[in-house]
Amino acid sequence: MDSKVSLKTKIAILATALLSFCGILLETSMNVTFPELSQIFHISLNLVQWISTGYLLVVTITMATTAYLLKRFSLKKIFVFAVLAFIVGDVLCAIAPNFWLLLIGRLIQAAATGLSLPMMYQIIFAEVPRPKIGFYTGIASMVISIAPALGPTYGGTLSSLLSWRYIFIIAFPIVLITLFIGLKSIDLQAPGISKRFDFISFALLIVTLFSFVWGANQFGVKGATFMSGLIPIIIGLITLGLFIYLNGHGDSQLMSLHPLKIPTVSLNAINYFLLMFINIGASFVIPIYAETVLHSSAMVAGLILLPGSIIGGVTSPFAGGVYDRFGAFKPIITGMVLLTIAMFLFSTMTAMFSTIILMLLFALLRFGFNCAFSCTITNAQETAPQSDSADVNSLFNMLQQYAGSIGTSVLATIYAFNQNQAHDAAQYVAKTIMGGHMDFLLLFVLAVAGLILTLVNWTIQRKHNTQNA
Structure with missing residues (x-):
């Protein structure tokens, strides 16, 4: 079996990966600007966070359509539409004179990101030979996981040195380059579908x-x-x-839910959701904690996440290679154990937090996360019929984005619930510490649940493989 990946396929993956990267990068880059935007537009932090929550919600909703769209339209048509939508949203955000126009621009960009991520995975699962699937899904995971962690650094640096508007201005030429290389390389045709859109x-x-x-x-x-x-x-x-x-x-x-009837696919789906909930959640909680409690600048709060994002980026392709060579559960179980340890330390060391400790703990979290994340969707694809590939792709991408949306909302709510009880500045800091501790404790509980589900999944698949041997 030929295991080579053509240059054209690599460039097509690059084009969709760049668009996905920009979309996710801008999503978390805005997190560190929330206190500033709250003051500029004279609105509450609870309203400002809809820039993130609303964005992820629209991404999720858009992804729900991709199981149908990828079967109905050629990938190039979907790609061009996504890039143009991103550009329109980017311009609106860069010039926005008020919060509501900024939010509209973000939601338009969210639709573009909701299309780009499933496109990237569709190219990988349709064009990449089986012996290389783990490595290339690792590359895709690197895009998904490194962008949220780089976002606060990118956004914090630009908002501190220039203006939050440059977050969108700098992304503009990158997306134009993406459009050019995508038009030259993407040519995957739609397989067709008999049912109408629901x-x-x-x-x-x-x-x-x-x-x-x-x-x-x-x-x-x-x-x-x-x-x-x-x-x-x-x-x-x-x-x-x-x-x-x-x-x-x-x-x-709209989409087939049939793959979720397969126990191994449903277990992987739940774990995929929990992994992204923890990843996006930690990336949201840490900068706000650093700015409010440790009195760090937006730039420093963002830089806390930088080493972890670099480690995560290196880990994803490596974990994919381990998957290709040794199977799914060596990287997945290793990752889940390390992730659980990291969240345990986050939840028990609140009183000892400093920028260095937060940086080290997040690096451990990201190493564990990236060991497990891409291998989870790859394992789900392997245990589902080939005919369900587009539906598994759509379901998993939708779940991981909704995990970010609901995770941001839940963790922001815990923060807000505690902060609302404060009556002065000193109490506000104390209540933020309490809210951060509760957030980290929740994420630890979810990490334990994910580890248990992973072990159950491993037991089921090992038993199945033994019976078929």
Whole structure:
């Protein structure tokens, strides 16, 4: 079997990877600007965080359409649309005179990112030979995982030295280059699909995803009642049930949920969600903690994450190579153990935090995360039928982005709930410490859950392989 990857395929992966990288980089680069934007636009931190939460929500919603779009339209058409949407959103953000235009620009860019990530994986799973799949999904994981960690450094440096608007200005020429190389290299055709796009299921999914995020957010709004958060969550559960039922019936379909009936795929899906929840969550909590409690500048708060992002970037292709050679669970179990240890230390060392300690702990977290992350989706693809590849791609990309959206909202709510109880500056810092501790404790619990699910998945697959040997 020929294991060579053509130059054209490599360039096509590069084009979609660059667009994905820019989208994710800009998403987390805005996190360190929240205190500044709150003052500039005279709005609360709880409202400002919708720049991040709303962005990830639209990314997730867009990804829900890609299982259908990748079967219906050629990849080049989807790519061109995504790049043009990113450019329009980028210009709006760069010139935005108020918060609402900035938010609109971010949501337009989110649609572009929601298309670019599944495109990158589709090229890999369709064009890369099996012996190289682990390595190239490791490259894709490097893009997804290094960008969120580099974002605060990028955003903090630019906002401190120039202006937050340069976050978008500098991205503009990079995306233009991406458009040029993508037009020259992307030519993957759509396989076709007999079913129509299910607009009703799509609407129900939008309501579901928004309701959960809005409900979580309401618990952190000062003066809000318990029911103001509970009612959206109940609505979300109802629309989720309707979505699952309607999507699987009739002659129209948004995406196939059939792969989730396979235990190993569903276990990998849950773990994939938890991994990104922890990764995005830590990248969100640490800079705010550093700025508020340690009184670091936005640039320093961003730089805390830089060593970890570099280590993560190097680790992903390496972990993919280990996967290709030794199988899925050596890198996945190793990664989950290290991730759990890192989150345990985060949750128990709050009183000892300094910029150096935060930097070292985040580096350990990212090494563990990147050992496990790309190998999880690769393992899911291997245990699902080839005909379900586009649906697995769409589902997993949607889950990992929604994990970022709901994770940011939940962790911001915990911060806000504690900060709202403060009556002066000293209490505000103390309550921020408490909120940060609670955030890290939650992330530790999720890491333990992910490790347990990984061991269960490993046991199931090992038993299956033994029976088929």
